[in-house]
Amino acid sequence: MSNQDGTVVIVGGTKGLGRRLAERFAADGREVVITGRDQEQANAIAAEIGHGARAVALDLSNPHEIGARLEGLDHVDHVVLAAIERDTNTLRDYDVTRAIRLATIKLVGYTEVLHALHPALHDASSVLLFGGLAKERPYPGSTTVTTVNGAVDTMIRTFALELAPVRVNALHPGIVGDSPYWEDNQQMLANVVARTPTGRTVTMDEVTDAALFLLRNGAVNGVNLYVDGGWVFG
Ligand SMILES: NC(=O)c1ccc[n+]([C@@H]2O[C@H](COP(=O)([O-])OP(=O)(O)OC[C@H]3O[C@@H](n4cnc5c(N)ncnc54)[C@H](OP(=O)(O)O)[C@@H]3O)[C@@H](O)[C@H]2O)c1
Numbered sequence: 001m002s003n004q005d006g007t008v009v010i011v012g013g014t015k016g017l018g019r020r021l022a023e024r025f026a027a028d029g030r031e032v033v034i035t036g037r038d039q040e041q042a043n044a045i046a047a048e049i050g051h052g053a054r055a056v057a058l059d060l061s062n063p064h065e066i067g068a069r070l071e072g073l074d075h076v077d078h079v080v081l082a083a084i085e086r087d088t089n090t091l092r093d094y095d096v097t098r099a100i101r102l103a104t105i106k107l108v109g110y111t112e113v114l115h116a117l118h119p120a121l122h123d124a125s126s127v128l129l130f131g132g133l134a135k136e137r138p139y140p141g142s143t144t145v146t147t148v149n150g151a152v153d154t155m156i157r158t159f160a161l162e163l164a165p166v167r168v169n170a171l172h173p174g175i176v177g178d179s180p181y182w183e184d185n186q187q188m189l190a191n192v193v194a195r196t197p198t199g200r201t202v203t204m205d206e207v208t209d210a211a212l213f214l215l216r217n218g219a220v221n222g223v224n225l226y227v228d229g230g231w232v233f234g
Contacts, residue, residue, distance in 0.1 A: 031052065
């Protein structure tokens with residue numbers, strides 16, 4: 001099978017960057033399956049995306065249930081792992097429950113999705129994990145986000161070895177100024193712009209273009225790509 005006629009699975013495809021990517025694939029005529037935590041809400045969003053997009057409900061913080069939720073998916077060309085439930089966590093005021101939840105979602109949940117789906121992948125399939133530059137540029141309260149996004153750096157290497165010849169890459173956006181999560185935090189955006197050589201934050205469309213490149217280019221494997229306008233060295 002080529003990587004043009006199977007399914008695209010986007011975990012965390014109901015919102016933000018995952019949804020934007022789902023819209024791009026669906027508009028291209030690809031068979032798209034998105035996930036969110038609530039089946040009804042995810043169905044409604046799949047209907048808005050249109051072009052036959054479907055929805056599956058799963059909660060990555062319950063990794064034991066992931067396999068059953070993804071049963072029946074076959075001929076998967078691309079898996080995108082974009083889900084996140086951010087916590088605001090500091091060492092001085094550490095919320096262990098929230099930290100365990102986010103660590104479970106990104107570290108165990110992302111891994112379990114690939115464990116569940118690996119029989120559905122084929123030689124030309126590809127996988128994309130979303131990390132984020134909180135791993136290099138922490139902000140107050142980013143302790144757990146920084147930790148899990150740092151782990152994505154190395155997760156892709158073991159996944160790429162174990163799933164070979166399936167390719168596995170990671171995309172680490174800077175702060176995506178037009179993404180829903182940041183719309184109420186103009187102070188954070190101003191701080192990032194001040195330290196970014198391009199003089200602005202990155203956009204959802206720029207991140208989506210980079211995601212499509214990583215998923216489609218058959219030679220790119222085990223790469224951690226920064227899409228940040230140079231924020232990381234600014
Ligand atoms: N936005 C940015 O500026 C930025 C910057 C750097 C990195 N990133 C990374 O890019 C990725 C996407 O970020 P985003 O801001 O676009 O996300 P978002 O808008 O906050 O959307 C989060 C997605 O994750 C799903 N989700 C939340 N909790 C979940 C759980 N427990 N189990 C399964 N799914 C769950 C949500 O679905 P439901 O609510 O429907 O359940 C939603 O589809 C994340 O990995 C993030 O770390 C984003």
